[in-house]
Amino acid sequence: MEIIISSNTSKPIYEQITSQIKAMIMSGELQTGDPIPSMRSLAKSIHVSVITVQKAYEDLQRDGFIETTIGRGSFVSAQNKDFYQEEQQRRAEEHLQEAADIGRTSNISLEKLIELLTLFYTEEE
Numbered sequence: 001m002e003i004i005i006s007s008n009t010s011k012p013i014y015e016q017i018t019s020q021i022k023a024m025i026m027s028g029e030l031q032t033g034d035p036i037p038s039m040r041s042l043a044k045s046i047h048v049s050v051i052t053v054q055k056a057y058e059d060l061q062r063d064g065f066i067e068t069t070i071g072r073g074s075f076v077s078a079q080n081k082d083f084y085q086e087e088q089q090r091r092a093e094e095h096l097q098e099a100a101d102i103g104r105t106s107n108i109s110l111e112k113l114i115e116l117l118t119l120f121y122t123e124e125e
Contacts, residue, residue, distance in 0.1 A: 001030070001037060003046050013048055017056035025065055025076055026085070032078040036066060 003020050005013055024030040036042075039057060043050040057074060060066045064083065068074040096117075103113045 001042075003042065005046050005048065014052050014055040014059070017042075017046075017053060018059045021056070021060055022063075022065055030076045032076050034076045036074045036076065038073055 001021075001024065003017055005016055009016070011019075021030070021036065030036070037045070039050050039053045043053045057066065057068065061068055061074075064077055066074045067077045099113060099117075102108070103110070
């Protein structure tokens with residue numbers, strides 16, 4: 001499992017870890033039941049504090065993405081893909097609502113907004 005920490009972002013390190021592990025679960029790279037590295041092991045491999053990784057794992061566990069068993073370790077949970085997908089859709093809806101409001105007040109046509117969204121959606125990063 002490869003986690004990349006960027007110092008060029010305002011996002012805290014634990015959130016970077018959390019979002020990358022969530023993305024790996026959502027993409028299917030990590031499957032239900034797969035083990036994830038111990039806190040110490042991950043902290044050592046990405047050169048951060050164990051406490052930082054612990055915070056990320058606590059958030060992942062709270063959100064239902066991983067299950068941790070003392071003595072066995074942490075594993076990908078079965079339960080939360082749908083919740084995460086719903087949460088991401090809600091976030092997208094907020095941005096789309098804002099775009100629609102800007103479009104209406106600035107006389108940008110719906111067709112132009114759809115064209116822009118299609119362009120952004122299909123564009124490679």
